[in-house]
Amino acid sequence: DAGVTQSPTHLIKTRGQHVTLRCSPISGHKSVSWYQQVLGQGPQFIFQYYEKEERGRGNFPDRFSARQFPNYSSELNVNALLLGDSALYLCASTPRGPGQGADTQYFGPGTRLTVL
Amino acid sequence: GNSVTQMEGPVTLSEEAFLTINCTYTATGYPSLFWYVQYPGEGLQLLLKATKADDKGSNKGFEATYRKETTSFHLEKGSVQVSDSAVYFCALGGNNRLAFGKGNQVVVIP
Numbered sequence: 099d100a101g102v103t104q105s106p107t108h109l110i111k112t113r114g115q116h117v118t119l120r121c122s123p124i125s126g127h128k129s130v131s132w133y134q135q136v137l138g139q140g141p142q143f144i145f146q147y148y149e150k151e152e153r154g155r156g157n158f159p160d161r162f163s164a165r166q167f168p169n170y171s172s173e174l175n176v177n178a179l180l181l182g183d184s185a186l187y188l189c190a191s192t193p194r195g196p197g198q199g200a201d202t203q204y205f206g207p208g209t210r211l212t213v214l
Numbered sequence: 215g216n217s218v219t220q221m222e223g224p225v226t227l228s229e230e231a232f233l234t235i236n237c238t239y240t241a242t243g244y245p246s247l248f249w250y251v252q253y254p255g256e257g258l259q260l261l262l263k264a265t266k267a268d269d270k271g272s273n274k275g276f277e278a279t280y281r282k283e284t285t286s287f288h289l290e291k292g293s294v295q296v297s298d299s300a301v302y303f304c305a306l307g308g309n310n311r312l313a314f315g316k317g318n319q320v321v322v323i324p
Contacts, residue, residue, distance in 0.1 A: 131311060143311045190312075203312055205258040205259070
């Protein structure tokens with residue numbers, strides 16, 4: 099079975115631009131979460147989506163937004179890019195939604211975003 | 215809020231040595247605890263997990279026990295191999311989101 103897939107693999111943008119990152123969860127998984135991993139640090143939670151609704155948000159500015167589609171895939175959008183947004187963006191999926199059990203999160207390979 | 219603290223600094227050891235990576239946590243309620251591993255240039259892979267106090271997670275020779283009394287989830291392996299070289303993250307799960315520690319890079323020398 100295919101795991102979590104993300105696209106693109108790498109991306110280079112300049113300050114002020116906008117970026118869209120994409121994620122497809124494991125088949126049958128309905129919840130998608132996004133994490134930001136800055137070099138040398140652990141991943142930081144950005145968003146969780148379940149059944150197309152935002153179910154959790156981390157401490158990130160409004161420049162970050164996301165959505166989930168009927169097929170449970172997801173997009174992460176970042177506006178007005180800053181140098182500090184350079185990071186590995188990870189997507190993770192779980193079978194169920196929040197409050198439905200302590201599911202393991204399965205991670206994709208990530209998208210490496212570089213902001214110049 | 216929920217948080218995880220991992221021991222500072224990289225870990226360098228020889229092949230077949232014993233590995234310990236310390237992890238302590240602060241949490242409300244009864245979270246699940248995880249160890250994830252990240253190989254160079256890759257995403258995170260689940261190594262093991264424990265969902266309640268005194269549970270022991272194990273996989274590929276690695277073990278960790280959920281200690282509620284010491285709020286710890288230390289990772290151990292009795293005999294490491296060069297292929298175990300990676301970054302190891304301790305994580306705390308609640309409400310389907312994870313709080314990660316900063317990670318420890320492990321380098322195993324032949």
